[in-house]
Amino acid sequence: MDTVYTGGSTGPNKRPLDCWRTLIRIVFHHDQGTNKKMNPKEIQVHADNLTFKYSSEIIALQNIFLKIIAGERVALIGHNGSGKTTLARHLNGLLYPFSGKLWIQGIDSSTQRVSQLAKKVALLFQNPDDQICKRVVRDEVAFGPRNLGYPKEKTDRLVNWALSDFDLLPFQRTNPHDLGLSERKRVAMASILSMDTPIIVFDEPTAGLDPYEIRLFITTLQRLKDRGKTVLIITHDMDFVAENIPRTICLQNGKKVFDGSSRELFSNHELLSSCRLLPPQVVRLSIHFQQTTTAMTPEEFIDGF
Ligand SMILES: Nc1ncnc2c1ncn2[C@@H]1O[C@H](COP(=O)(O)OP(=O)(O)OP(=O)(O)O)[C@@H](O)[C@H]1O
Numbered sequence: 001m002d003t004v005y006t007g008g009s010t011g012p013n014k015r016p017l018d019c020w021r022t023l024i025r026i027v028f029h030h031d032q033g034t035n036k037k038m039n040p041k042e043i044q045v046h047a048d049n050l051t052f053k054y055s056s057e058i059i060a061l062q063n064i065f066l067k068i069i070a071g072e073r074v075a076l077i078g079h080n081g082s083g084k085t086t087l088a089r090h091l092n093g094l095l096y097p098f099s100g101k102l103w104i105q106g107i108d109s110s111t112q113r114v115s116q117l118a119k120k121v122a123l124l125f126q127n128p129d130d131q132i133c134k135r136v137v138r139d140e141v142a143f144g145p146r147n148l149g150y151p152k153e154k155t156d157r158l159v160n161w162a163l164s165d166f167d168l169l170p171f172q173r174t175n176p177h178d179l180g181l182s183e184r185k186r187v188a189m190a191s192i193l194s195m196d197t198p199i200i201v202f203d204e205p206t207a208g209l210d211p212y213e214i215r216l217f218i219t220t221l222q223r224l225k226d227r228g229k230t231v232l233i234i235t236h237d238m239d240f241v242a243e244n245i246p247r248t249i250c251l252q253n254g255k256k257v258f259d260g261s262s263r264e265l266f267s268n269h270e271l272l273s274s275c276r277l278l279p280p281q282v283v284r285l286s287i288h289f290q291q292t293t294t295a296m297t298p299e300e301f302i303d304g305f
């Protein structure tokens, strides 16, 4: 089964799977999980002129160049249909470039099986129901580390850590499908964190979460930073970006139109508007009251007075 997907031999440029349920049949095999300590300067993700087409008419990504180094926290933003999820799916091998290259930790992704990339990159799916495949929350969260071949002790430790981080210990024996959407989303997040990969991609992690749940996620992000993980977060929430993510990449119609500091992006109102994005609320407030402040967050705004 494995070889069917090696190097994307099943179609011109797309692996024939669209959800985690399909993925589980092929993803994890014999390879033992590895999680070597990264050199802080090491390039984790390197897209070199990456272009992807779903068909001759639908060019989802065009000539993307980007580099993300170990330990960076990067936001990926853009209007609906701008190509964010398509790019995320390249990182864990669900898609691979039509032309150009994507290097993950220096290895050409198109030479890697999904099972090999699963040791390096964990992807939170935009819709948790595409990801959840077990009938018990604890089993769902243990699925990744078990299949990566981690010893039982390490698996238990990672599972307990992930369940606790997302306040899921009371639900560990529950069927995830009996939980509400935001709880299922937390289960999906815990499931990818328990894999303990060096690179983690979150596709719209805060959508549908309440402020308490967003706070849990922010605390987890801080822990990931402390542990040197590389994190890419797809989001439409500009306040979240302003408060938590120093670097932002912006896509527009499949092209990268900005890659730099989030502060610089939020001062470029013309670009934001052309990408159908609104600046963070604090920036809008400053504009409304004709303030010259560069504050992006409520704390910075208050400090300015
Ligand atoms: N499986 C697919 N088959 C054909 N076209 C697709 C497929 N998935 C996405 N597309 C198209 O590719 C483009 C990029 O879609 P993608 O889902 O990557 O955007 P996105 O930025 O994640 O959007 P959103 O913010 O709505 O999640 C869009 O034009 C979309 O309609």
Ligand SMILES: [Mg+2]
Binding pocket: 084, 085, 086, 126, 203
């Ligand atoms: Mg998307």
